[in-house]
Amino acid sequence: MSGAETVSADATETSAGFKAIGEQQYFAEFFEQFDAIADEMKLHLDDGGLFGIVVDPANVGMCRDSLDREALEHYSATGGVIGLNLSRILDILGMGNSEDLVELELDTETRKLHIQVDGLSYTLALIDPDSIRKEPEIPDDLDLPATMTVDFADLKRGITAADMVSDHIRFRTGTSEEGKLAVYVEAEGDTDDVDLELTHEKLVAIDAEPGDGDSLFSLDYLKDIKKPIPKDAEVRIELGEEHPIKFHYGHTEMGDGGLAGDCTVMLAPRVQSD
C-alpha cells in the first residue's frame, strides 16, 4: 500500500491537475468500502494512485483503501486532496456497468469533478476538505498476535448467524477437537447462542506461530463493512485480546494477476463491562 506514506500534513492543499480513466468496477469497489463507514471522504490524488482513510463519527470503524494507478488505463495526478460525497459518486458510477470505462477529471478552476460514463457527463461539486472529519491514524503496532486468513464467505456466514441472536459478535482463537488451531465466531443472545467454528482445514492461511485472540465487536458495524467485500475475497484477520480487529483484503485482480489496490478495515472492540 504505497499510498499510505503520502498522507501528509498538508491534506488541505488545493490539488492541481488530475485525470483518471479506468474500468467502473475498480472505482466502484474503491469507494464502496469508504461509504460503509463515512458519508464524505478526503480523496488523495497521489502519484501512485488514489488513496484515502476515513473514520465513522463514533470513532469505532476505520477504513484505509488504495487504488493503484497500474489498475487504470490512464492516470495523471500532481498531488493534492479533494473532498467527495461518497453516495453521490457511487450513484454516478452506478450508471455504468463493471467493465465500462469511466473518466474522472478535475476542473481546477471551478473546483468540480467531471465524470464520464459511456456518453454521460456528470459534474460533481466538491466538498472543502477542511470541512471533512480529520483522517485517523490506523496504527500498525497494535498487539494483534492472532493472524489468519479466511474465505470471506465463511466470515459473512458467521456475521449473518450472529445477527440472529445478538447485537455483538466475538472472534476468538481456540483449539478444535482435533487439537488444532481454529477460529471461533460466536454470539450470545438473551436466550440463544450461535457459534461458527472455522477449523484448521477451513482457514486459508495461519501465521507460523499465531498468538491468542479474543475480542467482542458491534454487529452494526460489521454488517455494513461486509457489504462491499468481493464475494470471492480472502480476508486476513488480525486479532488480539480485547483489542481492535483488522480485516485486510485486496481489490479485484487484474488480467495479469496483480491487485488493483488493497483495503484495511479496523474496528474498535466493545468493552466487556459485565
Added chain:
Amino acid sequence: MSGAETVSADATETSAGFKAIGEQQYFAEFFEQFDAIADEMKLHLDDGGLFGIVVDPANVGMCRDSLDREALEHYSATGGVIGLNLSRILDILGMGNSEDLVELELDTETRKLHIQVDGLSYTLALIDPDSIRKEPEIPDDLDLPATMTVDFADLKRGITAADMVSDHIRFRTGTSEEGKLAVYVEAEGDTDDVDLELTHEKLVAIDAEPGDGDSLFSLDYLKDIKKPIPKDAEVRIELGEEHPIKFHYGHTEMGDGGLAGDCTVMLAPRVQSD
C-alpha cells in the same frame, strides 16, 4: 401418518434423548406449514419421526404435519414433547441450503436444542410446552363428501385471483358445460367477480362418487397457508356444505419415490349470515 396415533395426553412430559440428522429441505418444509398458522408449536419426538398439530388463536386454521424418520439420515428419539418458536428455527434452517445436512440434538440437561448447519452451531432455548396453546383435534368424521385432487398451481391461481376482488373465497362442486363434475373457485367483490373453473380434465383425481360441496372461507388464512406448499404438489381437497375444508399434501419426494411426511391443513368455514 403414523405419528398421529402418538399424540398422547402426556404431551407435557419432558423428553429424553433426541437427535436427528437430515437434509435441510425436509426440516424446513415441515416447520414452514406450522409457521403459516402459529408462532409456537409443541414438537412431538415420536418413535416414527417428528410430529405436531397447531391451531391459530382464532381457532380457524389448523395444521397437522409429520416428518418420517425414513426421510432422515439419522433419527433417534425416546418420545416426549418440546416447545419451539417457529420463526426462530426457520431462521436458523435458512442459514443452510436445501441439501445441506442439518443436525438437531436435544441437550436434556440445559433443555436447549443444538442445531448444526455446515459448521455453524446454534443453541436454541426451548419453550415450556405447557405455555403453548393446547393442540386441537382435527376430526376425521366431518361430513366432507366432495373429495378431489388438484394441482397446487391451479389452487394457488384461484386464491390469487379471488384476492383481487374480495376477502372471501368459495369452493364448490358443480357441473361443467360438458356435463361433467367440476370444481369452482369463486369470489364476489362489491363490483367485480372472479371465477375459476377446474374442469374434469384439469382435476388430478376425483372420488368415485363424490358428494356436493359448497363453502366459503377467509382469504387471509388461505393466503398464508398456500405459501409453504411445494410448487409441484398435488393437493387433495375435502369439501362439504358450509363445513370446514381440508387440504392434504405430501412432502418432498425422496430418491426412492417415498414421501418425507404428510400434511393436513383444515380451515373453518365463514358463516354466511346474509
Added chain:
Amino acid sequence: MSGAETVSADATETSAGFKAIGEQQYFAEFFEQFDAIADEMKLHLDDGGLFGIVVDPANVGMCRDSLDREALEHYSATGGVIGLNLSRILDILGMGNSEDLVELELDTETRKLHIQVDGLSYTLALIDPDSIRKEPEIPDDLDLPATMTVDFADLKRGITAADMVSDHIRFRTGTSEEGKLAVYVEAEGDTDDVDLELTHEKLVAIDAEPGDGDSLFSLDYLKDIKKPIPKDAEVRIELGEEHPIKFHYGHTEMGDGGLAGDCTVMLAPRVQSD
C-alpha cells in the same frame, strides 16, 4: 393510427357487441401506457381495433394509444365506448403470461366486461364514461421542428441520470465536437449537473433538415411514462423551443413484422420563469 379518426362526439353512447381474443402481451402493453398517466380511461371499441386518449389531472401528460385488430386472434366490435379502471384490468391481465390467450367480452345487459385468462373468469364492473375526465386533443400542428429517433435505452439512461441531480430535464438539439447534429439530455441540480450527449452516430434516425429544439420538462412525469415502453423500442422524439415534447413508439412486433398498435405520449413543457 387509423383509430384516431373514430373519436366521435358521441363518446358516451352505449356500446353494442364487443369481443376480442388475443395474446396477453398486446392487451397489457396497450393498457400500461395509459395507466402511467391516468387511473381511468374511455376505451373506444372501434371497427379497426381498440383506441383511447387520456390526460393526467394537471393536464401535463397525455397518451394516445391503439391496438389494431390485426394483432388479435379475434375481434368484433360494433363501436361504442366503455369506461375502465386501468389498474383493475392490468391486475387481471397480470394473472396470465405474455403469450396466454385472453378474451374480453362485453355483456351488454349487465354492462360488465367478462375477461377470461386460462380458465379464470373475471367480471369487471364498468365505469360510466361520462364520469371520466374528458379526452384531450393531441394537436398535430405544434411547432416541433426537431425530429429524431433514439434507442429507448439511451432515453431511459438520460432520465435516470437526470433524476440523480434535479426534478427537471432539458432536451435540446445542438452540434457535437465533430460538427454534426446531436441531441443533449441535460439536468442542472443545485450543485451537480448531468449531461448525456446522443451523437449523430447514436441516433437511430434524424429528419432530413431538422430544426432546433430546446425545452424543459418535469422528471416526475417522464419517470412514469418510461416504465411501460418496451426495452428494445425505438422512440421518435418531436421537440421544439419551449414547446411540448412528443414521444412516439410502436407496440410489440407481430410474427409478420407488423405492429400491434402505436402510441404517442405528449408532455407539456415547464415554463422557465427564472
